[in-house]
Amino acid sequence: MNLTVEQPSKIIELREIKLDESNTELYSSEISLNFYGMNSDMFEISKKKSLEGYVENEVLRDAIQMKIKSRTTQEECFGFRTYLLSSKFILESLKNDIRVGRFKVEDASVIVYFVTVNDAISFYHQYFSLVKMSFLRERLFETLIDNSEEQYSTGHNNRMTRIQYCAKVEQVRHSVSSENSLIYDFKPFISQVENEKEDNSNMTEDEFYSRIEFFNRMKGLYSKSEIKKLNTTQKNEECTTEEYEGRLDLIFMNAKELAVGSITNVIMQTKIKEMTEDQICELIRCFGNDISVICATKYGAYTIQTLILACSTEKTQSLICKYFGENGKYLFCHEIGNYSIQRILLFNEKYILGLIRSYLKTIMENKLGIKVLKRCLGLLKDRNGMLKDEIMKIKSKENAKTCEEILNLLN
Numbered sequence: 001m002n003l004t005v006e007q008p009s010k011i012i013e014l015r016e017i018k019l020d021e022s023n024t025e026l027y028s029s030e031i032s033l034n035f036y037g038m039n040s041d042m043f044e045i046s047k048k049k050s051l052e053g054y055v056e057n058e059v060l061r062d063a064i065q066m067k068i069k070s071r072t073t074q075e076e077c078f079g080f081r082t083y084l085l086s087s088k089f090i091l092e093s094l095k096n097d098i099r100v101g102r103f104k105v106e107d108a109s110v111i112v113y114f115v116t117v118n119d120a121i122s123f124y125h126q127y128f129s130l131v132k133m134s135f136l137r138e139r140l141f142e143t144l145i146d147n148s149e150e151q152y153s154t155g156h157n158n159r160m161t162r163i164q165y166c167a168k169v170e171q172v173r174h175s176v177s178s179e180n181s182l183i184y185d186f187k188p189f190i191s192q193v194e195n196e197k198e199d200n201s202n203m204t205e206d207e208f209y210s211r212i213e214f215f216n217r218m219k220g221l222y223s224k225s226e227i228k229k230l231n232t233t234q235k236n237e238e239c240t241t242e243e244y245e246g247r248l249d250l251i252f253m254n255a256k257e258l259a260v261g262s263i264t265n266v267i268m269q270t271k272i273k274e275m276t277e278d279q280i281c282e283l284i285r286c287f288g289n290d291i292s293v294i295c296a297t298k299y300g301a302y303t304i305q306t307l308i309l310a311c312s313t314e315k316t317q318s319l320i321c322k323y324f325g326e327n328g329k330y331l332f333c334h335e336i337g338n339y340s341i342q343r344i345l346l347f348n349e350k351y352i353l354g355l356i357r358s359y360l361k362t363i364m365e366n367k368l369g370i371k372v373l374k375r376c377l378g379l380l381k382d383r384n385g386m387l388k389d390e391i392m393k394i395k396s397k398e399n400a401k402t403c404e405e406i407l408n409l410l411n
Contacts (some may be wrong), residue, residue, distance in 0.1 A: 007115050007135060008120060008121050008124075008135055009117060009120065009135045010101075010113060010114045010115075010116065010117055010119075011111065011112070011113055011114070011120070011134060011135060011136040012035055012111075012112045012114070012120055012134070012135055012136065013109050013110070013133060013134055013135075013136050014109055014111075014112065014125060014127075014132070014133050015108070015131075015132040015133065015134070016108060016109070016132050017087060017090070017108055017109055017110060017131070033332055049072065054320075062193075080207065090106075090131070091110070092108065094112060097114075097123070098115075099114055099115060099122060100112055100113070100114060100115070100123075101113045101114060101115050108377045111136065120135070132203060152411070154364075189387055201289045201327075202325070202326050202327065203327055205330055208292075208293060208327060209330075211290070211293045211299050212293055212296050212297055215256070215260045215293060215294055215297045216297050216298055218260050218261065219260060219262045219298065220261070221257055221261060222257070222258075222260060222261055222263075222264055227263055227264060227267070229247075230251070230264065230267055231252065231259070231267055241411045247383065248271070248279075250375040251267075251268065251271055251283075252282060252283060252286050254366045254411075255268075255283055255286040255287055256286070256287060256290055256294060258303075259287070259294050259299075259300045259303040259304070260294060260298075260299050260300040260303075261299060262299050263363065264302065265302050266302075267311060268303045268306075269302060269303060272306050272310050273306070275310065276391070277315065277316060280307070280310055280311065280316050281315065281316055281319055283307065284307070284316070284319050284320050284323055285319075285323075286411050287304075287323065288323060289323055289327065290322065291304060291320070291324060292323075292324045292327040292328050292330070292337070292340075293327070293332065294328075295336075295337050295340040296331060296336050296337030296340075297336070298336070301336045301339065301340065302341055305339060305340055307320070308340060308343045308344060309343065311347070317348060318348075320344070321344065321348050321351045324340075324344065324351075326355075328341060328344075328351075328354040328355050329356075329358055329359035330359075332355070332356070332359060332363050332366075332369045332372050333362065333366040333368055333369040333372070335368060335369075336371045338368070341355075341372070342375060342376060342379065345376055345379050345380075349380060349381065352376060353386065353387070356373065356376070356387065357387070360387070360391070360394060361394050364394060364399055364402060364403070364406075365399070370406075373406065374406070374409060377406070377409045377410065378409065386410055387406075387410060388407060389402050389411055391407060391410075
């Protein structure tokens with residue numbers, strides 16, 4: 001691939017593919033498998049056997065070198081047998097490829113949407129000698145998606161899946177040295193968070209703290225060149241309006257990862273201060289229910305606290321409380337996350353009091369939780385009669401002194 005000829009993007013079109021049910025062959029070609037000098041008998045495969053298993057096995061997939069061979073010759077290449085590359089093979093490969101976000105089938109092509117540009121480049125390098133393909137512009141792809149009723153989902157639509165996989169197995173992200181590795185020509189990004197079911201809307205305490213550690217490990221996820229590109233976001237710099245909007249879309253699409261970065265959190269804070277009300281709402285939706293987790297991370301706390309301060313309208317304040325949800329109760333006893341709770345209290349006392357009632361017993365058993373509770377009660381505008389019944393129910397010999405101190409604050 002020559003970057004000076006073809007501009008990389010997240011979209012790749014696989015062309016000249018026959019997808020008729022009666023003939024699932026991709027096109028008139030075959031592939032040969034070369035296992036780098038290994039004995040071919042060790043990897044004997046029946047012509048009728050699907051290659052799907054080899055795609056799912058990373059070790060073998062990395063060891064396989066595929067080469068095109070004309071079907072008409074019907075001869076062996078490098079001493080190995082040749083195998084037919086079918087549409088079933090390519091579709092199953094896409095369904096099980098963690099780099100793929102989604103894909104759709106056209107009349108004679110498959111359009112693939114990757115999680116990142118680097119994933120698309122990696123796929124291009126892997127298959128360019130097997131399938132005719134080219135990068136597409138984002139807008140063209142979205143138009144094709146909108147005009148088609150038949151869409152395929154890989155089950156990896158959540159963008160966190162890709163990053164989570166890399167973080168847990170400590171793999172290195174795909175990278176390219178070219179400055180053209182980031183592309184800014186995006187159709188305005190609209191998140192689908194509100195229409196999707198999220199599994200982290202009501203986590204257990206162990207799950208909550210485990211997820212904090214997960215996000216903390218992302219602090220160095222982005223390279224210096226990527227950070228440099230993202231950092232040039234001012235309108236008065238030498239970039240077109242389209243490029244500026246594209247960079248903003250990149251921030252929306254990678255909000256969680258950028259928010260927790262040791263350097264990228266500063267970029268996020270700068271952008272949040274420039275955002276309109278609608279853009280702030282969009283960013284909150286992008287964080288989703290993980291917003292309560294991110295505010296408890298080392299660097300994400302700065303991003304979320306800046307976001308909370310930017311919520312100056314009833315619409316944004318209501319939305320951010322919605323996504324903090326029940327998980328916000330764990331922040332009372334967290335050394336970093338409790339600051340976000342105190343900031344939210346300044347504009348939504350009802351929400352914070354609801355969290356206190358649901359988690360009061362645990363808060364009263366935690367030294368930091370008691371300190372945060374006292375601080376929150378001191379910020380309440382009207383404390384008369386609040387929480388007295390709940391405190392009396394949990395009062396015991398062990399916590400009698402603390403309960404009395406809390407009750408005195410409520411009088």
